[in-house]
Amino acid sequence: MFASSFCRRRLLLRxxxxxxxLLQLQSIHLARSSYSSTAVSRAPSSDLCPATVSxxxxxxxxPAAAATTATTQRIRIVSPDKADAVxxxxxxxxxxxxxxxxxxxxxxxxxxxxxxxxxxxxxxFFASLRFEPRKIATAPFLLVCSLDKNIVPSIRFLxxxxxxxxxxxxxFSRVPRALMADVDRNMRPAVEALRRCGLDDAAIxxxxxxxxxxxLTSPDRICEIFQELKAIGxxxxxxxxxxxFRAMCSLKRGAWRQxxxxxxxxxxxxxEVVKAFKTQPMLFLxxxxxxxxxxxxxxxxxxxxxxxxxxxxxxxxxSMENCILPRCAVLSLLMKEGKIQREIKLLPALxxxxxxxxxxxxxxxxxxxxDVVKAYEGKIKFQGFTHDT
Numbered sequence: 001m002f003a004s005s006f007c008r009r010r011l012l013l014r015x016x017x018x019x020x021x022l023l024q025l026q027s028i029h030l031a032r033s034s035y036s037s038t039a040v041s042r043a044p045s046s047d048l049c050p051a052t053v054s055x056x057x058x059x060x061x062x063p064a065a066a067a068t069t070a071t072t073q074r075i076r077i078v079s080p081d082k083a084d085a086v087x088x089x090x091x092x093x094x095x096x097x098x099x100x101x102x103x104x105x106x107x108x109x110x111x112x113x114x115x116x117x118x119x120x121x122x123x124x125f126f127a128s129l130r131f132e133p134r135k136i137a138t139a140p141f142l143l144v145c146s147l148d149k150n151i152v153p154s155i156r157f158l159x160x161x162x163x164x165x166x167x168x169x170x171x172f173s174r175v176p177r178a179l180m181a182d183v184d185r186n187m188r189p190a191v192e193a194l195r196r197c198g199l200d201d202a203a204i205x206x207x208x209x210x211x212x213x214x215x216l217t218s219p220d221r222i223c224e225i226f227q228e229l230k231a232i233g234x235x236x237x238x239x240x241x242x243x244x245f246r247a248m249c250s251l252k253r254g255a256w257r258q259x260x261x262x263x264x265x266x267x268x269x270x271x272e273v274v275k276a277f278k279t280q281p282m283l284f285l286x287x288x289x290x291x292x293x294x295x296x297x298x299x300x301x302x303x304x305x306x307x308x309x310x311x312x313x314x315x316x317x318x319s320m321e322n323c324i325l326p327r328c329a330v331l332s333l334l335m336k337e338g339k340i341q342r343e344i345k346l347l348p349a350l351x352x353x354x355x356x357x358x359x360x361x362x363x364x365x366x367x368x369x370x371d372v373v374k375a376y377e378g379k380i381k382f383q384g385f386t387h388d389t
Contacts, residue, residue: 052077056108059087060101073108083111086119093123099137107140122147130169139176157183161191162205171212178212186215193219197226198236211246225249228256232274240278247281259284266295266306273310280313294320301384302328302346312351324350329375329382330361337369
């Protein structure tokens with residue numbers, strides 16, 4: 001469990017901006033690459049320290065990863081005492097072993113950071129905000145950058161835009177690395193661009209909660225996304241606009257058109273694809289192979305029409321292994337046993353939450369057809385829909 005939040009009030013009373021940030025983002029999409037000399041001790045790049053490699057392995061890294069980390073990060077763990085204290089402190093604040101491995105792999109310099117003077121105040125501060133350790137571990141450079149010059153000003157700015165800490169916590173949990181954005185060079189320009197493009201404060205607050213990563217987006221790119229959404233008929237007054245903006249913000253330039261071309265290659269019109277995007281914008285974030293595999297299965301094996309599928313794009317968000325295939329196996333088995341009609345409309349049957357499907361097709365028939373449970377658990381594989389009697 002996280003420690004008490006005594007330092008929060010003290011830290012938030014300090015006035016930021018009295019000195020230049022020690023850590024600068026090389027790119028808004030990359031982690032900081034340089035640290036304070038008080039936190040890092042570097043070894044010559046060609047000097048691979050066996051003790052350092054051994055310690056990294058003890059933290060859970062593979063031998064290859066440990067050797068690579070020790071070489072590329074050029075750190076030397078002369079004595080394990082400080083590193084042990086760092087790991088113990090992380091565990092005391094709720095970091096699981098997997099979190100520590102992830103943290104050390106990305107930011108190994110944390111192992112030679114002063115645990116009490118440098119690390120504990122940051123952990124106390126994050127604890128006061130109730131940020132989850134597993135989320136912090138995905139952006140471990142937060143633990144080596146300056147608390148007073150980077151983290152506190154960022155939190156103060158975000159509170160002014162988002163509002164309460166509950167909303168701030170939700171936004172952080174979705175994109176933890178967004179907190180590494182510099183207030184003056186990244187956060188403020190991004191928010192000002194959103195305002196210039198027509199979003200009011202309430203919409204900006206909601207957008208940052210659902211996609212705080214917009215703070216890592218340049219003002220020019222933000223304006224481009226507004227224009228791209230306008231071109232497909234999206235208005236900022238549309239309740240779906242912010243979710244479409246979130247998806248666009250996560251795509252590289254030109255990627256939206258590439259996804260459009262991919263889906264059109266299955267015989268869909270541009271209008272059908274655009275409508276699907278507006279309904280299920282996250283569809284455009286899936287890998288091409290993922291989309292193609294699901295579509296090919298639904299068209300070739302389930303014999304659905306492509307226009308019917310794209311009219312219900314949520315089905316393309318379902319996992320093949322954990323959802324689509326087991327559901328098809330259940331329906332196929334029930335058809336063979338005569339429990340449901342072979343003429344059943346498969347698309348509506350496949351849609352819906354797991355509770356509804358399980359109640360309607362698994363629990364209802366489990367006593368008469370015990371194998372239906374095995375099929376739903378993936379123990380009986382889908383063999384296709386047949387018309388054999």
